Amino acid sequence: MSGQRAFNLLKEHQQTTDRLISNFNSEDLRAILEEINIAFQENHQDALKFQETRDKTLFPMIGYRHALLQRNLRCTLAYLYNRLMKLKEIRWHLGPVITPDIKEALTEPEIQWFNNYSKLLTNYMTSFPDAINLMTDIKPPKALFIEVKCLIDHGKLELENGETVLLQRNSIHYLPRTECEHLIRQGILEHISH
Amino acid sequence: MKRTYYPNYFSIDDIIVTQEKIPCITEQELSNLGFLDQSHSSTDLKANQEVQLPLWYILQVQKERGRNQFYDVKIPNIYKSTYSEICKADATAVDLGKLNKHFYELGRYVSHFDRNGFVGRMIYETCRSRMKYLKDLCNNINNEQRNESRLDHIEYHLFLEGSKTNKKFSEWLQESTVNIKTSEMVVNHRKRKRALMEAENAIAGSQKT
Amino acid sequence: MDPEELEFVGESVSIGIIPNFNFDAIHLIAGTVGPFKAGLPLHIPLWLAIHLRKQQKCRIVPPNWMDRDILEDKKEEEKRVPNFTSMPCDQYMIVSKLIFSHASEDVPSIEEIKTFIKDIYDIRQAKLRTAIDSFFIGKKQLDGATQVSFTNLTMFEIHTVRSFLPYASDLIARLERVCQQHTSNANDTVHSNSFFTSSSSGY
Numbered sequence: 001m002s003g004q005r006a007f008n009l010l011k012e013h014q015q016t017t018d019r020l021i022s023n024f025n026s027e028d029l030r031a032i033l034e035e036i037n038i039a040f041q042e043n044h045q046d047a048l049k050f051q052e053t054r055d056k057t058l059f060p061m062i063g064y065r066h067a068l069l070q071r072n073l074r075c076t077l078a079y080l081y082n083r084l085m086k087l088k089e090i091r092w093h094l095g096p097v098i099t100p101d102i103k104e105a106l107t108e109p110e111i112q113w114f115n116n117y118s119k120l121l122t123n124y125m126t127s128f129p130d131a132i133n134l135m136t137d138i139k140p141p142k143a144l145f146i147e148v149k150c151l152i153d154h155g156k157l158e159l160e161n162g163e164t165v166l167l168q169r170n171s172i173h174y175l176p177r178t179e180c181e182h183l184i185r186q187g188i189l190e191h192i193s194h
Numbered sequence: 195m196k197r198t199y200y201p202n203y204f205s206i207d208d209i210i211v212t213q214e215k216i217p218c219i220t221e222q223e224l225s226n227l228g229f230l231d232q233s234h235s236s237t238d239l240k241a242n243q244e245v246q247l248p249l250w251y252i253l254q255v256q257k258e259r260g261r262n263q264f265y266d267v268k269i270p271n272i273y274k275s276t277y278s279e280i281c282k283a284d285a286t287a288v289d290l291g292k293l294n295k296h297f298y299e300l301g302r303y304v305s306h307f308d309r310n311g312f313v314g315r316m317i318y319e320t321c322r323s324r325m326k327y328l329k330d331l332c333n334n335i336n337n338e339q340r341n342e343s344r345l346d347h348i349e350y351h352l353f354l355e356g357s358k359t360n361k362k363f364s365e366w367l368q369e370s371t372v373n374i375k376t377s378e379m380v381v382n383h384r385k386r387k388r389a390l391m392e393a394e395n396a397i398a399g400s401q402k403t
Numbered sequence: 404m405d406p407e408e409l410e411f412v413g414e415s416v417s418i419g420i421i422p423n424f425n426f427d428a429i430h431l432i433a434g435t436v437g438p439f440k441a442g443l444p445l446h447i448p449l450w451l452a453i454h455l456r457k458q459q460k461c462r463i464v465p466p467n468w469m470d471r472d473i474l475e476d477k478k479e480e481e482k483r484v485p486n487f488t489s490m491p492c493d494q495y496m497i498v499s500k501l502i503f504s505h506a507s508e509d510v511p512s513i514e515e516i517k518t519f520i521k522d523i524y525d526i527r528q529a530k531l532r533t534a535i536d537s538f539f540i541g542k543k544q545l546d547g548a549t550q551v552s553f554t555n556l557t558m559f560e561i562h563t564v565r566s567f568l569p570y571a572s573d574l575i576a577r578l579e580r581v582c583q584q585h586t587s588n589a590n591d592t593v594h595s596n597s598f599f600t601s602s603s604s605g606y
Contacts, residue, residue, distance in 0.1 A: 058225070322539060326540055
């Protein structure tokens with residue numbers, strides 16, 4: 001009856017730092033929805049009672065339940081909304097493929113939303129005559145080829161010219177910018193300046 | 195975060211601010227609301243009883259009932275005159291983070307209940323005189339000894355933006371910029387993960403010995 | 404904007420070069436460059452000039468203002484005048500940095516020029532900081548506004564404070580509105596005993 005649970009749910013979302021997104025907490029969500037339902041039912045009954053008795057002492061409690069109900073609703077919607085915004089951010093930073101550990105934290109509708117958003121973005125980008133990729137050239141490009149250092153063992157990378165490069169930890173490569181920019185953004189490669 | 199703070203319905207920051215408890219005095223007996231005061235176990239709240247109520251509730255009561263009030267809302271201690279005297283003397287020295295992480299925003303809400311307009315004036319003056327200090331703090335990018343915890347939440351985000359920009363420009367002037375960087379999201383995520391793993395290892399290590 | 408983006412914008416200014424090769428005119432979206440005749444000076448966009456210079460295909464002709472005497476006068480003027488003076492080139496920081504780092508041999512007495520430009524930039528940055536300080540805590544005029552002149556500030560300089568100043572002012576304005584609202588409400592509720600009338604509107 002204090003709205004604390006809904007608030008904690010939101011806190012849980014905000015304070016998750018060891019992973020990109022917290023596990024969808026369906027258990028708490030269900031309990032909060034139940035709290036909203038109960039508050040609504042009780043207010044409904046008290047309203048009926050008031051019609052019979054004109055008992056004004058019912059007012060304070062009805063007022064409180066009403067406020068609580070709205071508060072719970074706000075926290076819950078904010079929880080759902082801010083999770084989606086997080087997914088949007090993930091799409092822009094990490095690309096269209098969600099890793100298994102992120103996928104695990106999501107509900108089916110959220111995965112659906114992510115895929116739809118991703119599709120929408122791709123459609124938009126390919127709608128231009130030369131299919132602009134908004135994820136590349138975040139900064140004005142300077143050179144066609146850049147020198148990069150590999151930060152983790154990533155395996156083989158096949159280039160557009162058919163050549164394959166083995167990305168091993170601490171190895172240094174000279175690669176076409178367009179083909180390795182996303183790997184730098186994902187933290188697999190590091191751009192070395194001179 | 196958007197650098198201009200105009201919270202909407204979904205704003206987590208605004209929800210956190212409105213979770214704060216504010217001291218109130220009941221103006222009449224309120225049936226069945228006894229549970230709001232945890233120090234008493236009675237079913238009802240009596241008239242003239244002091245009780246700490248969450249801001250979201252008070253705001254709703256105010257909205258629904260207008261003049262016909264259940265509660266007389268008090269000004270929280272952190273906005274009382276003693277504190278404002280400190281602020282006037284040297285606002286930059288005040289540890290706002292310690293008073294309340296959302297000093298300005300909470301103050302904005304509290305000022306609705308303040309007859310004298312005192313709280314509103316105080317947060318405005320405090321903010322104005324601290325801004326120069328905040329700006330200097332942003333310029334001080336090499337200084338490792340930081341006082342971020344002394345900042346209000348909004349001040350802190352301004353500080354992050356300001357110092358990030360200053361860092362970028364000084365790097366550019368010194369020609370040490372790298373064109374493409376790892377996404378901030380990934381960097382932060384890695385950092386936290388590493389810190390967490392180190393902490394876990396430390397705990398595991400201490401348990402073994 | 405980030406410095407890299409500002410550099411990109413600044414790179415489109417025109418600069419004189421003396422090519423050491425022959426080539427036909429190149430037709431680009433932004434206009435035609437060339438034709439190139441060895442030894443014959445022409446104006447081309449800075450980004451292309453730097454690109455050619457890197458490959459030793461040309462010599463860059465420094466802009467007129469990149470001159471010891473002019474810059475020395477400029478520095479004195481900047482020191483003397485309280486407001487920002489008008490710079491000979493709106494992209495002076497970008498042009499200087501690119502030329503200094505890629506074509507330093509093409510500029511006579513480069514070290515002195517470097518120092519002058521750095522001094523001018525520092526003086527202007529100091530002025531900017533003072534201007535902002537007085538913007539935050541300065542005395543208000545009769546109409547309640549604080550006034551600071553940013554005329555002649557170049558794009559690069561504006562962006563050094565662009566991510567802070569407007570948002571800081573926004574926060575101040577947000578809190579100022581709380582005060583103002585109170586003053587305007589207080590007038591008509593002075594005699595009322597009700598606690599909430601003075602603040603119930605608008606929220």
